[in-house]
Amino acid sequence: MSLVTAPRLAGKRRVTPGRVLLVVVALTVLLSLLRVLTGADDLASSGTLRATLVAAVPIGLAGLAGLWSERAGIVNIGLEGMMILGTFGAGYFGYFYGPWQGVLGAILFGALGGLIHAVATVTFGVDHIVSGVAINIIAAGAVQYLAALTFTGVRGGGQTQSPPIDALPAISIDALSDPLGELEAKNWFFVSDGAAVLRALVTNLSVLTLIAILLFVLTWFVLWRTSFGLRLRSVGESPASSESLGVNVIRYKFVAVLISGGIAGLAGGFLALVASSTFREGQTGGRGYIGLAAMIFGNWRPGGLLAGAGLFGYTDTLRLRGGGESIHGLLLLVAVLLVGLAVWQWRKAARTAAIVSGVMGVLVALWFLLSDSIPEDLTGMTPYVTTLLVLALASQRLRPPAAAGQTYRKGSAG
Numbered sequence: 001m002s003l004v005t006a007p008r009l010a011g012k013r014r015v016t017p018g019r020v021l022l023v024v025v026a027l028t029v030l031l032s033l034l035r036v037l038t039g040a041d042d043l044a045s046s047g048t049l050r051a052t053l054v055a056a057v058p059i060g061l062a063g064l065a066g067l068w069s070e071r072a073g074i075v076n077i078g079l080e081g082m083m084i085l086g087t088f089g090a091g092y093f094g095y096f097y098g099p100w101q102g103v104l105g106a107i108l109f110g111a112l113g114g115l116i117h118a119v120a121t122v123t124f125g126v127d128h129i130v131s132g133v134a135i136n137i138i139a140a141g142a143v144q145y146l147a148a149l150t151f152t153g154v155r156g157g158g159q160t161q162s163p164p165i166d167a168l169p170a171i172s173i174d175a176l177s178d179p180l181g182e183l184e185a186k187n188w189f190f191v192s193d194g195a196a197v198l199r200a201l202v203t204n205l206s207v208l209t210l211i212a213i214l215l216f217v218l219t220w221f222v223l224w225r226t227s228f229g230l231r232l233r234s235v236g237e238s239p240a241s242s243e244s245l246g247v248n249v250i251r252y253k254f255v256a257v258l259i260s261g262g263i264a265g266l267a268g269g270f271l272a273l274v275a276s277s278t279f280r281e282g283q284t285g286g287r288g289y290i291g292l293a294a295m296i297f298g299n300w301r302p303g304g305l306l307a308g309a310g311l312f313g314y315t316d317t318l319r320l321r322g323g324g325e326s327i328h329g330l331l332l333l334v335a336v337l338l339v340g341l342a343v344w345q346w347r348k349a350a351r352t353a354a355i356v357s358g359v360m361g362v363l364v365a366l367w368f369l370l371s372d373s374i375p376e377d378l379t380g381m382t383p384y385v386t387t388l389l390v391l392a393l394a395s396q397r398l399r400p401p402a403a404a405g406q407t408y409r410k411g412s413a414g
Contacts, residue, residue: 057309061215061291062287067301068219068260071232075404078133079289079291080289081132105269113264122257136288162272165278208269208274253408315330
């Protein structure tokens with residue numbers, strides 16, 4: 001099989017527009033049922049879904065950055081630090097030069113973190129985890145120093161934040177948004193919830209959100225439909241075999257980690273330019289780590305990663321918008337999914353896993369039936385508990401790139 005013809009081969013399960021539409025319809029029906037049964041109207045409102053997009057994009061971009069790096073065999077624990085660098089790049093260039101320059105600044109600062117990680121891991125053979133953790137620590141300290149040096153004394157700024165940054169363009173189609181809003185307000189089953197989904201997509205949608213979605217599509221096309229992508233993925237699976245076929249393994253690793261850093265920086269820039277319109281110290285809030293978890297949940301593929309980022313963004317949004325009442329309604333959905341998972345695992349002869357999932361589903365169902373709300377102290381844990389739960393349940397089907405985390409020296413192919 002040649003490196004040129006292999007990208008044309010399709011997988012067993014192709015992602016088609018029809019299947020994507022079917023998934024969206026199924027999720028809308030599920031949210032409609034959940035809203036009717038629990039009475040938590042905010043579960044499927046256009047405001048919640050629009051806020052979910054804002055929450056999911058930086059997580060998804062961080063996961064996408066990790067995907068590029070790990071597909072080339074480089075584990076990138078430094079995503080959080082690269083996001084931190086991106087927030088400052090967006091804040092500095094965004095305030096002094098304009099929002100689009102802020103986007104470029106975020107990408108460049110993140111790519112700088114990627115370059116450091118590439119030099120450490122690829123050139124000097126430093127352990128990937130050690131290098132990533134070091135980048136996270138150094139980035140936090142460097143940005144703290146640079147922010148104090150840059151924004152102290154600037155009107156509207158300070159030691160830990162920049163002045164407000166001009167907003168990037170946003171798209172609103174009033175001819176659709178207003179009628180969809182009226183339809184959503186009627187609270188009709190499925191119809192109103194479908195209108196809420198559509199309204200979230202045509203109301204105040206940042207162009208950076210659209211760019212992020214396009215990056216997912218572009219990543220899928222480049223990595224799975226081009227010879228360049230095949231070579232890059234082969235480097236992450238078997239670098240020695242790739243080198244024996246004439247692939248410049250070191251170059252591909254460097255390119256992948258630089259792209260990874262740039263995308264992670266863009267994720268941080270999204271937080272500064274779209275989510276808050278200002279740079280603030282500590283605004284990444286661990287999203288780099290959650291993005292890494294979303295990548296693992298997605299089994300190192302863009303589609304699954306996007307679903308994981310949406311899940312984590314949705315739970316975080318519910319925590320902020322609806323509080324304990326909305327999270328309580330979500331318990332019913334979790335219980336149903338766990339029971340369904342248990343049935344599927346039992347049919348696959350995974351008896352122990354099925355019993356664990358079934359017991360967890362029953363316990364969550366009892367929690368829902370015996371309570372009216374979730375204590376506020378617990379709602380803040382929702383995104384992180386979701387991360388751990390999803391990873392635990394998805395761990396049986398994961399297959400990371402075979403050479404991820406391994407040190408490779410040029411010429412080791414013999």
